[in-house]
Amino acid sequence: MSTYGTTRHHAPSAFSTPASTTLFRRLTWEGTVPLEIRVDPKELPANSDRGLECYYIQAPRVSYLPLLMPEIRRFLMDVVFDEAANKILKEEDWWFESEEGTLLKWHWPIGLIYDNHTISSSIRPSSQASTSQYSVQVNPLKLILHLASPPTEKLLLSPTAEACKQAFMGQLKEADFIRWGSTKRMTGLRKAEQDGIWEGIKEHNFDDYWRVASKVVPTTAPARTNSPPPPPSSASMHSRPPSADPQGAPDRDGAYSVRSVPVRLYLPDGPVMQDLVPPTLDDGLPHTLAHYLSTHLPLLFPQPPSSDPNLAYALIQGVLAPPESEMAWLGACMAGADGWVNVCVGIAR
Amino acid sequence: MAQVPGSPDETGKHASLPWTPGDGGESALEAIQVLETYKKKDPSKVVVRFKAVGNAPIMKTNFYKITAANRFQAVIQFLRKELGWKAGDPLFTYINLAFSPAPDDTVSNLYKSFATEGHLIVNYSTTAAWG
Secondary structure, three states, rough: OOOOOOOOOOOOOOOOHHHHHHHHHHHHHHHHEEEEEEHHHHOOOOOHHHHHOOEEEEEEEEOHHHHHHHHHHHHHHHHHHHHHHHHHHHHHOOEEEEEOOOOOOOOHHHHHHHHHHHHOOOOOOOOOOOOOOOOOOOEEEEEEEOOOOOOOOOOOOOOOOHHHHHHHHHHHHHHHHHHHHHOHHHHHOOOOHHHHHHHHHHOOOOOHHHHHHHOOOOOOOOOOOOOOOOOOOOOOOOOOOOOOHHHHHOOEEHHOOOOOOOOEEEEOOOOOOOOOOOOEEEOOOEEEEEHHHHHOOOOOOOOOOOOOOOOOOEOOOOEEEEOOEEEEHHHHOOOOOOOOOOEEEEOEE | OOOOOOOOOOOOOHHOOOOOOOOOOOHHHHHHHHHHHOOOOOOOOEEEEEEEEOOOOOOOOOEEEEEEEHHHHHHHHHHHHHOOOOOOOOOEEEEEOOOOOOOEEEEHHHHHHEEEEOOEEEEEEEEOOOO
């Protein structure tokens, strides 16, 4: 069992990270999806080697398209484009589209782009039932790379690694605020640590990332304490005052003490829903995925005692998540590297 | 290995599949119709309070009702217009003096997550502060 905490006062250091938490974090980190990248044939520069313009990457779910650009560019320059093309092409004008014409966003983690495509496919009549609820098939996501005229108003961000880093840090801060009502855990990091967390993403290094992330991301306790659950969350957005009760201290930084878990809900072709997700409900029971889904999408996930079947399924990190999963646990173990649990809902066929 | 509370149970039996299948095509059609209802744009408006930071000018009116379904990008553009600033002028926006949201986050989502006292606070400045 490895320990990631330090003795910094705001680090979750009261207990070492349980092995199963580390396991799921590592599984999430190591998750990859297959991408097939093809330059739009209409835009291939003259003298390109047309036989080879398709590039395959097994990309980490927690990474971002701008971080793949150097590799893609190297391949295209070495193998496909000729010298003249290499001189004129500007990487900052490149952009990606799915086969169906969906614009791909620079600031979405690749895993989210993939799962979002999976659920969007689930509503298309031509879907070859490849999203059977028993086994979600893994097909390469086919991307079309355009080399010019990026639709900047829709892309909203430039494709540079720097813009990507800023967006990523912004998401970490937003997640921090969701959990605790302040960003002091993030702003309390030294600059070197903040840069280090991004380096962990760029280099895809689990240890480098979690060395810093463990100071910010809540962890799960080895055994739940018998202390009473936190009071029902009120409309107040202020952070809870530090507990004077020594018994409450062990879970202070824990996953079940957050004000809300950072979760976003994606429907095929939108919208994206975000709301407060308390770790425990008013009756003291843990907030489960089933409860979350039937609260936000009651027509798709009817609440018991209704015997209507679910019309949909939920993917988290590409996995069909069990409905009894607890939201707090998901926030600690299966969130993306940016701190967010992305729940992608597709139609069951 | 101790079972961590909250982790999915490993029953190992396929009988415990979480998602019960629907009746094939019919339920898929029903689901697609349901999705249309969820896609409907919320016409309601929420109150956004703009607060200047540092040297940024304070506007005469600071409270605005903004359509909840709008993306935050639209709020930035609206603010730019109210301030009379051009597209190239530096404008940095934050929620609750804490973070900059993704431009495609909706006002509705931000309001639900971060509103205080019935309004969503959007700080604006000419320089990057909490970036």
